[in-house]
Amino acid sequence: MKSLNLSRLAFALYLLIFFTYLMGPLLVMSLTAFNSPSFPSASPWECFTFEWFSVLWHDNHIREGIYYSVIIGIGTVVLSVSMGLAASIVLTQIWPRFRSAFYTMIIAPILIPGVVIGISTLVFWDRVGRLLGAGEGSALNGFFHNGLFLTILGQSSFIASYAMLVFVARLQRFDPGLTEAALDLGATHTQAFRKILLPFMRPAIASASVLAFLASFENYNTTTFTIVDYKTLTTVLAQKVRLGIDPSISALAFSIITLTVLAALAVEAFRRHSANRLAARLRGGAAGRLLSGFFRGNVPAVLLVLLSMAVIVTAGVAQRYDPTQCKVAVQAAKKAEIQRRIKALQESRKARESAAPATPAPKAPNANSGAFGNVFAPNNLPGAPGASQTAPAQESPSQKPGNGAFGNVFAPGNLSGASDAPDAAPDSPPARPDNGSGFGNVFDPNNLSGVSGGN
Amino acid sequence: MKRKIIFADFFRTNGVLMGSILIALVGFWLVFLVILPQISMLDYSFRFNLPPAQQGGPRDVYTLSNYQHLLYGSDATHQTYNTIDLMVFLRTIVAAILVTIFDMILCYPLAYFLGQSRGSGFVRLLVVLLIIPYWINEILRAFALRIIFGDAGMINEVLMFLHLTREPIDFIRQDVALYAGLGYAYILLMLFPMYNVIESLDRNQIEAARDMGASWPRIHRRIVIPHAKPGIASGCTMVFMLSAGALAAPQILGGPSSLWFTQLVYQWFNNSLNWQQGAAYAIVLLVSTIIIVLTFMRIFKVSMGDIGK
Numbered sequence: 172m173k174s175l176n177l178s179r180l181a182f183a184l185y186l187l188i189f190f191t192y193l194m195g196p197l198l199v200m201s202l203t204a205f206n207s208p209s210f211p212s213a214s215p216w217e218c219f220t221f222e223w224f225s226v227l228w229h230d231n232h233i234r235e236g237i238y239y240s241v242i243i244g245i246g247t248v249v250l251s252v253s254m255g256l257a258a259s260i261v262l263t264q265i266w267p268r269f270r271s272a273f274y275t276m277i278i279a280p281i282l283i284p285g286v287v288i289g290i291s292t293l294v295f296w297d298r299v300g301r302l303l304g305a306g307e308g309s310a311l312n313g314f315f316h317n318g319l320f321l322t323i324l325g326q327s328s329f330i331a332s333y334a335m336l337v338f339v340a341r342l343q344r345f346d347p348g349l350t351e352a353a354l355d356l357g358a359t360h361t362q363a364f365r366k367i368l369l370p371f372m373r374p375a376i377a378s379a380s381v382l383a384f385l386a387s388f389e390n391y392n393t394t395t396f397t398i399v400d401y402k403t404l405t406t407v408l409a410q411k412v413r414l415g416i417d418p419s420i421s422a423l424a425f426s427i428i429t430l431t432v433l434a435a436l437a438v439e440a441f442r443r444h445s446a447n448r449l450a451a452r453l454r455g456g457a458a459g460r461l462l463s464g465f466f467r468g469n470v471p472a473v474l475l476v477l478l479s480m481a482v483i484v485t486a487g488v489a490q491r492y493d494p495t496q497c498k499v500a501v502q503a504a505k506k507a508e509i510q511r512r513i514k515a516l517q518e519s520r521k522a523r524e525s526a527a528p529a530t531p532a533p534k535a536p537n538a539n540s541g542a543f544g545n546v547f548a549p550n551n552l553p554g555a556p557g558a559s560q561t562a563p564a565q566e567s568p569s570q571k572p573g574n575g576a577f578g579n580v581f582a583p584g585n586l587s588g589a590s591d592a593p594d595a596a597p598d599s600p601p602a603r604p605d606n607g608s609g610f611g612n613v614f615d616p617n618n619l620s621g622v623s624g625g626n
Numbered sequence: 627m628k629r630k631i632i633f634a635d636f637f638r639t640n641g642v643l644m645g646s647i648l649i650a651l652v653g654f655w656l657v658f659l660v661i662l663p664q665i666s667m668l669d670y671s672f673r674f675n676l677p678p679a680q681q682g683g684p685r686d687v688y689t690l691s692n693y694q695h696l697l698y699g700s701d702a703t704h705q706t707y708n709t710i711d712l713m714v715f716l717r718t719i720v721a722a723i724l725v726t727i728f729d730m731i732l733c734y735p736l737a738y739f740l741g742q743s744r745g746s747g748f749v750r751l752l753v754v755l756l757i758i759p760y761w762i763n764e765i766l767r768a769f770a771l772r773i774i775f776g777d778a779g780m781i782n783e784v785l786m787f788l789h790l791t792r793e794p795i796d797f798i799r800q801d802v803a804l805y806a807g808l809g810y811a812y813i814l815l816m817l818f819p820m821y822n823v824i825e826s827l828d829r830n831q832i833e834a835a836r837d838m839g840a841s842w843p844r845i846h847r848r849i850v851i852p853h854a855k856p857g858i859a860s861g862c863t864m865v866f867m868l869s870a871g872a873l874a875a876p877q878i879l880g881g882p883s884s885l886w887f888t889q890l891v892y893q894w895f896n897n898s899l900n901w902q903q904g905a906a907y908a909i910v911l912l913v914s915t916i917i918i919v920l921t922f923m924r925i926f927k928v929s930m931g932d933i934g935k
Binding site for chain 1: 888
């Protein structure tokens with residue numbers, strides 16, 4: 172029994188690690204979308220803000236990228252879904268001897284690196300253009316070097332394989348007898364296709380289209396070669412991320428995550444709804460007509476409504492909310508912090524010059540009063556043993572530029588007065604000026620020197 | 627559907643119009659989007675990088691120089707090897723294999739758990755949770771990891787808080803971020819194929835084995851893994867091919883000096899404008915990854931038909 176509990180615990184730990192790995196980065200990124208520093212970071216928390224969403228909204232590159240991404244997505248859906256459907260029908264009818272070879276050929280594009288697909292598309296259509304005598308500047312030349320055209324072709328070549336996999340799964344359950352019956356009753360082949368096969372395949376076509384659109388929308392490896400002088404959302408993003416990152420990208424990611432969650436909930440809610448209705452019909456009751464019937468026994472639907480309301484309320488609040496005051500306070504705190512550190516540096520230098528190890532230094536002005544002051548820091552208690560002697564030197568390592576609004580109230584260095592550490596004074600390093608990243612150093616191990624290194 | 631049909635039968639079954647449309651679509655896909663582009667890239671890789679005026683002229687002949695460049699660099703005497711590019715190539719392949727193994731080990735227990743415990747609300751929740759990161763853009767996922775692995779990122783702060791390190795560790799320069807990012811980007815492509823095959827495994831087999839006194843490792847080795855082999859192979863193939871061919875993650879998470887092989891290809895194309903050289907590098911990447919995948923498939927005795935199921 173004990174070993175069973177242990178293995179269960181180990182499995183729970185494993186699940187925790189797995190989902191932390193999967194979700195942790197996305198959660199941290201979502202948090203950074205609401206924090207005010209212009210480098211995306213979740214700690215220290217400065218000001219809660221919506222400004223990155225408005226930066227995102229007014230970013231013309233991203234808007235343009237989304238516009239072209241949608242155009243390419245639609246083109247890719249049309250082309251790849253029809254090619255995938257055709258290939259899956261051919262696969263079910265092909266002579267068995269050729270079947271595995273044919274399957275290998277239509278599955279191969281999934282496995283070809285996207286970079287290779289992009290390059291080969293670019294090279295091939297460049298050559299086709301030249302073969303057709305499209306010289307520089309002619310209309311035909313422009314066509315074969317058009318980024319949208321090339322990207323749709325390049326993406327379709329492997330997205331069609333994804334679509335094909337969806338169709339093959341559905342086609343396995345199709346009864347060809349239905350088509351034969353329709354033909355016997357005098358339908359033409361086209362009619363049989365349109366009236367029998369197509370309705371049967373409709374759910375698969377819908378899911379393949381969604382899959383194809385999303386795959387096209389988020390493709391980067393192929394697109395970056397074939398897009399030439401256009402841009403899509405992914406290429407714009409890649410450029411932004413490489414040149415320098417800012418939280419408006421986090422804001423975009425957060426929006427996409429929210430939309431994904433909403434869509435997943437909506438799908439799940441309607442699935443549950445139709446299942447419930449089916450169950451009700453089997454029981455013989457009439458249910459599912461009224462709105463209340465929609466929510467009964469349907470957790471995703473309730474969550475969906477709650478989440479949508481939360482989004483709407485947040486958007487409304489965002490219109491009114493103004494973090495300026497908080498930002499001013501943070502600015503002031505930062506400025507005061509820098510001033511204080513300069514002072515502390517001077518003090519510690521003075522103390523080092525004048526104080527021999529044994530002579531007690533005059534009680535140093537406490538340099539560590541952050542935005543919240545240091546009311547509770549032990550150094551303010553004159554009775555603390557050894558405090559007056561070591562305070563200036565002990566304070567200096569914890570004085571880093573860029574401590575946020577939290578100051579160093581919680582830094583363990585503030586507790587240094589409690590420990591008796593006469594030798595620490597000359598050895599302790601001066602404040603490091605290279606640390607001005609604005610992230611505060613609340614967790615910097617140097618802050619702990621008073622506790623651990625002092626003796 | 628398992629009737630032997632030949633070409634005429636195909637048109638009899640589908641009608642002339644529908645049959646031609648089907649053939650045309652499949653033909654367009656395979657010939658114009660897959661086969662001919664690959665052939666023309668292969669052809670390109672054997673040519674000199676000539677200005678447009680000389681193309682098709684007397685100097686436009688086949689050459690191996692693009693491949694020689696990968697081996698020997700620009701050294702015309704072929705005395706010294708092009709160690710920089712070759713090392714990048716080797717590292718790309720080795721790292722892609724390691725990433726694949728890492729993902730496989732990490733995913734197997736979860737795939738087994740999801741596949742064998744059916745129906746409960748907790749499992750449904752886990753599946754939904756898994757799908758969400760799957761639809762987030764690859765670039766945004768790499769971006770998320772970059773925030774976390776940065777100098778002042780979450781991980782460094784936690785490490786320093788726990789006294790494990792005094793200075794922030796440069797994860798980006800050490801390539802830790804890159805490997806974590808590659809594993810992160812494609813982990814679900816490992817999980818879902820495994821999950822699909824394990825789900826189809828009859829539970830009674832496991833219970834029978836347990837009744838007969840088999841230990842857990844033995845059950846997995848003799849029953850679950852042999853059954854799940856097509857799914858594992860499928861997942862491994864996809865993760866390996868995609869991480870060897872990844873471009874976004876290395877560009878965003880790679881250190882300044884480290885290059886992924888695809889980045890070399892990218893540079894030849896977009897910075898040096900030497901398409902022929904880039905095509906040669908791309909061919910080398912394609913051929914070597916295919917050879918590696920086929921070798922592993924031969925070793926573990928899985929067929930191509932298992933991929934994508």
